[in-house]
Amino acid sequence: MLSKCFRFVRLFTASCLVLTAGISSAADEGKVPDTIAQRVAACVVCHGKEGRAGSDGYYPRIAGKPAGYLYNQLINFRDGKRTYPVMTAMLENMSDAYLREIAQYFSDQHPPYPEPQPTQSNPAELERGRLLVHHGDKEKGIPACVACHSAKMTGTAPAIPGLIGLPRDYLLGQIGAWKIGTRHAAKPDCMADIVMKMSAADITAAASWLSEQRVPADATPAPAITTKLPLECGNLAP
Known part of the structure; x- marks a missing residue:
C-alpha cells in the first residue's frame, strides 16, 4: 500500500511539474500559449506522446479512440464511477464542456504507434x-x-x-x-x-x-453500428 502511495505522489507531482514548466516557459517569453495541446501536457506524462500509450505497460492508448468513449471515461473518473486517484485529482474541477474538448483532442490524434511488446505467451x-x-x-x-x-x-x-x-x-x-x-x-x-x-x-x-497485435495504419474507429448488438449495452451514448 505504501508503494502505491509513493507512486501516486510521483505521478501527480510529475503531472503538475509538466503543467508548471509549460506555463513558466511561456511566461518567460511574456505570453502563455492557450492551446489545447499545451493544456493537456499533463496527460502525456502517463499516456505517452500524443496519447499513444505509456511505456511502462499499464497506461492505455487514448489517441484515436472514439471521442464519446473518452468523454464518458473522463466523466466517470471525475465523478468517482471509476477510481484512480491521479485521474480524479486532475479532473475533479473540470467542466463537462472542457472534458469534451480534451476527449475530442485525443480522439483526433493518429500518431505512428510503436511495435507491440511480446508477451512470452505460448x-x-x-x-x-x-x-x-x-x-x-x-x-x-x-x-x-x-x-x-x-x-x-x-x-x-x-x-x-x-x-x-x-x-x-x-x-x-x-x-x-x-x-x-x-x-x-x-x-x-x-x-x-x-x-x-x-x-x-x-x-x-x-x-x-x-x-501483441500491431495498430493498423488507419486506426480510426469504425462507423456506428446499425445492426443489433450481441448484448444490450448501456454505455454507448457519448
Whole structure:
C-alpha cells in the first residue's frame, strides 16, 4: 500500500511539474500559449506522446479512440464511477464542456504507434485469445469482441473503445476490475456480463493476443453500428 502511495505522489507531482514548466516557459517569453495541446501536457506524462500509450505497460492508448468513449471515461473518473486517484485529482474541477474538448483532442490524434511488446505467451494461449476475439465462445455465451469493437479492433463510433494498441497489463487490470466488480459501466453493463462468463485463462489469453497485435495504419474507429448488438449495452451514448 505504501508503494502505491509513493507512486501516486510521483505521478501527480510529475503531472503538475509538466503543467508548471509549460506555463513558466511561456511566461518567460511574456505570453502563455492557450492551446489545447499545451493544456493537456499533463496527460502525456502517463499516456505517452500524443496519447499513444505509456511505456511502462499499464497506461492505455487514448489517441484515436472514439471521442464519446473518452468523454464518458473522463466523466466517470471525475465523478468517482471509476477510481484512480491521479485521474480524479486532475479532473475533479473540470467542466463537462472542457472534458469534451480534451476527449475530442485525443480522439483526433493518429500518431505512428510503436511495435507491440511480446508477451512470452505460448502458441496455444495466443490461439485461444484469437478465437475469443474473432469468434467468441458460443458454449459459454461469450460474443466475439469484433462484434462490438470493430473488425480491426479500433473501436466503433461514437463510444465503443478500440482494444488494439493497449498494453497487456492494462487489459488484464481493466478486465479483472470488471471481474471482481470494481469497474462498472452504465446499466445494462454488457462488459460485466461478458467478463463474468470468462475464466481467468480466457482473460489472460484475450489480453495477451490483443496486446501483441500491431495498430493498423488507419486506426480510426469504425462507423456506428446499425445492426443489433450481441448484448444490450448501456454505455454507448457519448
